[in-house]
Amino acid sequence: MPRPRVLLLGDPARHLDDLWSDFQQKFEVIPANLTTHDGFKQALREKRYGDFEAIIKLAVENGTESYPWNADLISHLPSSLKVFAAAGAGFDWLDLDALNERGVAFANSRGAGDTATSDLALYLILSVFRLASYSERAARTGDPETFNRVHLEIGKSAHNPRGHVLGAVGLGAIQKEIARKAVHGLGMKLVYYDVAPADAETEKALGAERVDSLEELARRSDCVSVSVPYMKLTHHLIDEAFFAAMKPGSRIVNTARGPVISQDALIAALKSGKLLSAGLDVHEFEPQVSKELIEMKHVTLTTHIGGVAIETFHEFERLTMTNIDRFLLQGKPLLTPAGKVFAPSSAA
Numbered sequence: 086m087p088r089p090r091v092l093l094l095g096d097p098a099r100h101l102d103d104l105w106s107d108f109q110q111k112f113e114v115i116p117a118n119l120t121t122h123d124g125f126k127q128a129l130r131e132k133r134y135g136d137f138e139a140i141i142k143l144a145v146e147n148g149t150e151s152y153p154w155n156a157d158l159i160s161h162l163p164s165s166l167k168v169f170a171a172a173g174a175g176f177d178w179l180d181l182d183a184l185n186e187r188g189v190a191f192a193n194s195r196g197a198g199d200t201a202t203s204d205l206a207l208y209l210i211l212s213v214f215r216l217a218s219y220s221e222r223a224a225r226t227g228d229p230e231t232f233n234r235v236h237l238e239i240g241k242s243a244h245n246p247r248g249h250v251l252g253a254v255g256l257g258a259i260q261k262e263i264a265r266k267a268v269h270g271l272g273m274k275l276v277y278y279d280v281a282p283a284d285a286e287t288e289k290a291l292g293a294e295r296v297d298s299l300e301e302l303a304r305r306s307d308c309v310s311v312s313v314p315y316m317k318l319t320h321h322l323i324d325e326a327f328f329a330a331m332k333p334g335s336r337i338v339n340t341a342r343g344p345v346i347s348q349d350a351l352i353a354a355l356k357s358g359k360l361l362s363a364g365l366d367v368h369e370f371e372p373q374v375s376k377e378l379i380e381m382k383h384v385t386l387t388t389h390i391g392g393v394a395i396e397t398f399h400e401f402e403r404l405t406m407t408n409i410d411r412f413l414l415q416g417k418p419l420l421t422p423a424g425k426v427f428a429p430s431s432a433a
């Protein structure tokens with residue numbers, strides 16, 4: 086019996102060799118050899134790959150040459166296509182409605198980076214309370230005078246997170262992990278604001294108190310953690326009014342998306358002392374980092390590495406391969422469907 090054909094966007098698996106060998110036994114893998122969006126469209130139009138039942142994208146950076154996956158590109162996909170499994174949680178590069186309208190199921194890899202991203206948020210929370218990044222920069226000067234001066238200076242404003250209030254903006258999958266670690270690991274208290282309230286069990290496990298407005302969250306938090314998806318509605322969700330409502334000398338960390346926070350308002354709040362410190366993995370205009378933020382001593386900066394850990398990449402590969410196997414060969418639903426849910430198909 087012929088093996089179902091799977092179009093590979095980008096590189097083959099780099100981590101899970103055994104699973105990849107097994108996958109290649111079960112499926113005929115066709116490399117897409119992408120160069121550009123137009124080149125890919127042309128290849129599809131000319132049916133250069135023949136028919137295929139699935140598309141796999143094993144790493145976030147794979148296949149980005151073909152972006153954007155708009156309705157026009159999608160209209161050239163073969164009618165044999167049943168499922169597309171892609172690494173990564175975000176899919177703003179893809180017109181999911183147009184894909185679903187062609188009867189194609191889509192699976193992302195949400196959850197794969199939850200541990201890594203929540204761990205990084207904890208690093209930022211610790212740094213904004215203890216001003217560890219400022220201390221590191223002082224140590225790196227190699228200058229004994231700076232060492233001693235910064236040691237004394239930090240002693241005037243560093244605090245333990247224990248007993249302080251973490252204000253969670255959004256209490257989704259990643260923020261629940263951040264909260265669990267901050268509450269049970271660091272001894273923080275939790276208030277949260279989310280458009281969808283958490284269930285009673287989650288609230289109990291985290292000792293979480295839900296507040297009705299962002300303004301109340303801002304007022305009550307010693308450190309705010311931002312973890313909501315970026316969309317029109319959350320553009321500059323954290324703005325001047327939010328910072329105005331915060332206690333003087335409070336803190337904020339962002340592991341969601343840069344433009345959820347207004348960078349101008351953030352800089353103004355740091356300058357005025359409303360904020361003592363900020364920890365930012367994501368940046369409004371990344372990969373450009375604000376010069377003003379770079380120069381502020383109580384700002385901890387990372388380069389959008391929230392999800393970046395080998396374990397995340399393993400999970401991307403496991404989920405994308407398993408989703409296609411389940412959907413096409415085992416007649417089982419996708420583990421991580423996004424968009425319209427389709428019944429599994431049996432292409433074999």
Ligand SMILES: NC(=O)c1ccc[n+]([C@@H]2O[C@H](COP(=O)([O-])OP(=O)(O)OC[C@H]3O[C@@H](n4cnc5c(N)ncnc54)[C@H](O)[C@@H]3O)[C@@H](O)[C@H]2O)c1
Binds near residue numbers: 195255281312392
């Ligand atoms: N830094 C990184 O490398 C990295 C890695 C993975 C994910 N992320 C980002 O983390 C964020 C959260 O991811 P997740 O998987 O936990 O998502 P999720 O969908 O599980 O949770 C998001 C939560 O935000 C809530 N929400 C939506 N709009 C809101 C609003 N206007 N006000 C308050 N709450 C709102 C939702 O109800 C949900 O509970 C996303 O922005 C994602 O892009 C960043």
